[in-house]
Amino acid sequence: MGEVAAVTRLLETRALSKTFDGLEAVRRVDFRLETGEIRAIIGPNGAGKTTLVSMISGRISPTSGRVLFKGKDVTGLRAWDRVALGIVYTFQVTSIFKNLTVYENVALAAQRRLMTGALSRLTRPQRTLAEHVQAALAQVGLPDAGDRHAGSLPYGHQKLLEVAMALALKPELLILDEPTQGLAPEEIAALSRLIRALSRGVTMLLIEHNMAVVLELATKVTVMDKGDILAEGTPSEVEAHPDVQKVYLGL
């Protein structure tokens, strides 16, 4: 029984904590994620959601506690090494290279997967790289944008470019920090469809404020408040949870 659990468990945090200047942003959080889930983390501002996923991606290091990925302790690994293992994070604020072309943006991600060591395979054919870039752009629906400057794309397409960059890294766990923020309703619908389609191959962890998106997409929801996990369950369970209604939905 324990064996089976170990196989499907993708991510686990054990008593993970982060303190900023005496303020406990995340408090001894035990968080588990199974392969194939679309997990949404919700909670009011300042609940510690971004801090938690930042410790998972390696952007910041925890004050105490451990992070396990596929049963392996990755707490001491730097962000770039975790990317190599398959933990990929996309920023809350769109963070593409605006002065470079769309192609260059995705190529940066794609070549990371193709390079075995930091400096090896320098002369890998550009054609292989171009194929990977094109595949990622096609997946998000931007097949013809390669030669455009990333900064010239409309905002919604910049978000899609972020997703394409993440996909080109061939993630096993894709962390999306507020992916629908700032998008128009039809763009939100398209992004939701994309996330659902991608989730067949990639485990998704999203921080999301839009409850409609959460209810539609998530297979499981984690509610955070004041650095703690308040509740966890299917979207309907969480929606019905009295504490959640009090804290999050303001009822």
Add this chain to the structure above:
Amino acid sequence: MRRTRARAVWALHLAIILLLLGLQFVVPPFHQVMLARIMALAVYAIGYNVLLGYAGLMSLGHAMFFASGMYATGLTILYFGFGAGAAFGLGVLASAGMATALGLVTLRASGVSFLIVTMMFSQAFYLATLYFNEITMGDQGFIISGLLPPLWAGGRELAFSDPAVKYNLALVVFALCLLLSLWLTRSPIGRVLVAVRENEERTRLLGYNPLSYKLLALIVSGSIAGASGSIYTLMFSYVGSSFASILYSIYPLLWTLLGGTGTTLGPLLGTALMTYVVDIASGLTSSYLLLVGATLLILIMWFPAGVMGGIRARWVRWLP
């Protein structure tokens, strides 16, 4: 599209090398020497541009690498009777070693702190060349002409005093360094360097360790600067501590800014322009620095991204 552009880029650079090869048969002897000097110093600017233009790090300590190449080459010829090839190789190695050491210490800093720290170390190096004047002969320097055995190529003796030999030596080193910088900036490594320059945090989360890429850029940059110092020594037979002074850290910065940072051909153009402006202006008036300043002002007003940067932004988008 992308591949035709790549061909055009390589063809352009090869054409410029061929042009320089041909120029020596057309220009009068005075300009032949000028061009040889420009090519040797353009190598220095190419090295500097790898760090500033692609990794986005501004150093004021490159004289240390330039002079390391010079001293390693000059001193081994002077004291140990090294041949030109070995002395040149040692010059490049010495500056690579200096760049590695400096990088490990200074690369945690960036921006203005990096500028100051590199300047500090370079000044320490400059003072060391004065302090150990029994070996280096300080700011008086030493001459190696007559000590170097001539090169032999195809049964012909090539003396270092021959202007044609100087010119073609400079051209070979220049061509190699230009093509190396072109290849590097278009390689996956160059792509990561640009990413580090644009947004370091994002690059980290794309799976790259920015520090190791910056260190690599600094080592390449320092080695090319050292190659320049070394070939300059072989061509002009003189080594002195003035080459390690702050002025020689400012020069490559000026040449690169003038020609266009982050462009492969900018360093050559900037070095050539500056050298000729100084030469022409000093022929006209003793206050020639005024004319140099005015030229710089005009260029900065119309070409804030340097000459090549301006050309790229306005007319030729595909320029590397």
